[in-house]
Structure formats: structure tokens, C-alpha cells
Amino acid sequence: xxxxxxxxxxxxxxxxxxxxxxxxxxxxxxxxxxxxxxxxxxxxxxxxxxxxxxxxxxxxxxxxxxxxxxxxxxxxxxxxxxxxxxxxxxxxxxxxxxxxxxxxxxxxxxx
Numbered sequence: 001x002x003x004x005x006x007x008x009x010x011x012x013x014x015x016x017x018x019x020x021x022x023x024x025x026x027x028x029x030x031x032x033x034x035x036x037x038x039x040x041x042x043x044x045x046x047x048x049x050x051x052x053x054x055x056x057x058x059x060x061x062x063x064x065x066x067x068x069x070x071x072x073x074x075x076x077x078x079x080x081x082x083x084x085x086x087x088x089x090x091x092x093x094x095x096x097x098x099x100x101x102x103x104x105x106x107x108x109x110x111x
Contacts, residue, residue: 003047003060005030005037005081019085026088028081035080041065047078 004020011018016027017038030038037045047060050071060078062070 001047003045003078003082005045007038007040007043019081019088021082021085024089026085026092028084028088030081030084033080033084035077037062037077037081047075 002020002022004018004025006018006020009018011027013029015029015031017030019026019028041064042062043065044063045060046063048058049056050059050061052059052071057073058075059071059073060075062072064070
């Protein structure tokens with residue numbers, strides 16, 4: 001699984017983070033998420049395969065605003081963020097379904 005949590009850029013609304021999970025992205029409000037990976041000092045968090053001592057293994061990299069990085073290997077740290085991402089993607093899909101239905105209802109009937 002590849003994950004990006006990014007505070008980079010000027011996201012609207014303010015305070016939202018851009019998240020990508022396995023190629024699917026969305027802006028997420030992380031203010032209610034119980035975790036430390038969206039601390040204001042953190043610019044970006046990635047998870048995937050990282051190289052450590054010549055070996056490739058699942059892990060993450062935390063990049064702070066000052067440019068320092070820190071590796072981490074506990075995927076459980078990502079669970080609340082993945083839950084928020086899943087909930088947001090479901091909400092977006094429901095909004096799209098409503099929009100699609102409204103558009104279908106407004107289009108002229110064809111015979």
C-alpha cells in the first residue's frame with residue numbers, strides 16, 4: 001500500500017491535507033483525527049517500500065517543515081488516517097451519485 005499525507009500547498013479549506021492511497025486522492029479534514037502525523041510541524045508523510053541498510057521493507061518517512069526526515073515502521077500509526085480517507089471517499093462517492101441522479105432526472109427523455 002502506498003500512502004501520502006501532505007500539508008504542502010495552499011489547500012482550501014485551510015487545514016485540510018491532501019491524501020493519496022494507492023493512487024486515489026482527496027482533500028481530507030484531519031482536525032478530528034486522533035493521531036500525531038498531522039502535527040503542524042510535519043509537511044509530508046509517505047508510506048510504501050523504503051530502503052534501510054540495503055534492504056527494502058514496508059515503512060514510512062515523516063518529512064518536517066525544516067527538512068529533517070524520520071523513518072517509521074508501525075503501520076498502525078496510519079489507521080486513523082486511513083479511516084478518515086475511506087470515510088471522505090465514501091462521502092464524495094455519495095455526493096457524486098446524487099449529482100448524477102439529478103442530472104439524469106433533468107435531462108430530456110429520449111424516445
